Amino acid sequence: MASENLDDYGFDIGLIEMGDEGNSFRTQNDPSAPFQRRNIVERKGIIDIRCIAKDVVHGYMNNGDEPATLLVYDFQFDPREAGRRILSADIELFYSSTDGRQPEVVDIAPKGRNILAQTTQSETISTSTNLSAGADLAGAQLGGEQKWEKAINRERTDATRVIGSIDLKNRTWGESNTASWTLLENESVKTGVPAHLLVAVLLKRPDEDMEFQCACKIRSSVDLVSRLVRLFGSKPKDDPILYNPTLPSTSILRPYDLSNLGQIELQELSRVEFTNTDT
Numbered sequence: 291m292a293s294e295n296l297d298d299y300g301f302d303i304g305l306i307e308m309g310d311e312g313n314s315f316r317t318q319n320d321p322s323a324p325f326q327r328r329n330i331v332e333r334k335g336i337i338d339i340r341c342i343a344k345d346v347v348h349g350y351m352n353n354g355d356e357p358a359t360l361l362v363y364d365f366q367f368d369p370r371e372a373g374r375r376i377l378s379a380d381i382e383l384f385y386s387s388t389d390g391r392q393p394e395v396v397d398i399a400p401k402g403r404n405i406l407a408q409t410t411q412s413e414t415i416s417t418s419t420n421l422s423a424g425a426d427l428a429g430a431q432l433g434g435e436q437k438w439e440k441a442i443n444r445e446r447t448d449a450t451r452v453i454g455s456i457d458l459k460n461r462t463w464g465e466s467n468t469a470s471w472t473l474l475e476n477e478s479v480k481t482g483v484p485a486h487l488l489v490a491v492l493l494k495r496p497d498e499d500m501e502f503q504c505a506c507k508i509r510s511s512v513d514l515v516s517r518l519v520r521l522f523g524s525k526p527k528d529d530p531i532l533y534n535p536t537l538p539s540t541s542i543l544r545p546y547d548l549s550n551l552g553q554i555e556l557q558e559l560s561r562v563e564f565t566n567t568d569t
Contacts, residue, residue: 317528325534330363330506337376338368341506344488348535349548351396357495358551359393359535362543362559365487365508367473375482379473379510383491384459386467387502394465397492399556401454406562408449409478448478452487452562465494481564483510488561492551495535503530 319327330341347360363383367376385393450473457468469491473483495502506528539548543559 319529319532325501325532325537327531330531331508331528336369336371336374337512338366338370339508340364340366340368341508342366343531345540345542345546346533346537347539347541347546347548347551348537349539349546349551351494351552352550354549357498357500357535358396359493359495359533360546360551360554361491361493361504363489363491365489367483367485367487367510369482373513375475375480375513376473377475377482377511377513379483379508381471381473381487381489382459382505382507383469384467384505384507385469385493385502386460386505387500389500391496391500392464392467393496393500393502394494395456395467395469395491396494396552397556398454398456398469399490399560400452400471400562401456401556404452404454404562405449406452406484407476407479407481407564408447409476410447448476450474450476450481450484452484454489484562484564486561486563486565488559490556490559492554492556499536501532501534503532505530 317327317329317332319325326343326346328343330343331339332341333339342364343361344364345360345362349358349360350356351358365381367379369375385395387393453472453474455470456466457470458464458466459468461467469489471487471489473487475482493502539546546554
């Protein structure tokens with residue numbers, strides 16, 4: 291039996307498991323300033339996982355009509371040891387409020403199926419067929435058992451993929467309340483998922499002063515060795531991010547027209563990179 295490459299097997303784990311120093315850390319809201327914390331998720335270990343709030347912008351959709359909020363998040367995935375990698379990652383941002391009125395996810399970026407680092411490799415597939423004694427092949431008689439072999443050359447194309455979608459969670463009615471992304475590595479070259487993902491979410495709010503919250507969930511599939519190192523431990527739950535539209539907006543990445551958030555091209559705010567850089 292041919293030996294299997296165990297490093298290629300993926301396991302679904304939470305990115306908040308213990309087993310390394312700092313992995314049991316739970317990100318909480320500051321009791322003295324609970325709203326709109328900048329440090330969303332922070333996990334340190336064999337693979338570091340972080341999410342930082344880059345911009346929180348409260349305003350209106352178009353010409354000051356409907357209340358809206360623009361949120362930009364920076365996700366970072368950093369293996370700390372050579373050879374370790376994340377095969378896939380799933381990110382979910384679920385928005386809700388406690389008074390029954392819910393924010394609506396209007397748009398996100400990146401959205402849909404996006405590919406990068408596309409590769410093409412040539413491979414040869416050989417097939418063989420047993421020919422019985424005395425078989426007639428192109429007018430020639432073959433004696434004894436023979437094999438007819440056929441080789442097919444083909445090109446195999448693969449790529450790193452980032453898929454973004456707007457979803458409905460925890461109910462079967464109403465407007466969408468969740469933004470989600472899936473990151474998939476290029477399986478041909480095994481480079482892992484991108485190290486840096488900058489995403490943008492545009493929300494429509496039913497009321498100017500309505501406070502709301504976001505539950506951030508990240509899960510992944512990692513290579514076998516990383517899985518074994520991070521096998522034991524509990525999964526601490528981060529506090530939801532609390533948002534208060536009466537607080538001042540930020541403009542870290544760029545200036546924003548607060549009266550026309552619906553006119554912003556969200557794709558200009560998103561970024562996918564294999565190395566982490568300051569944004």
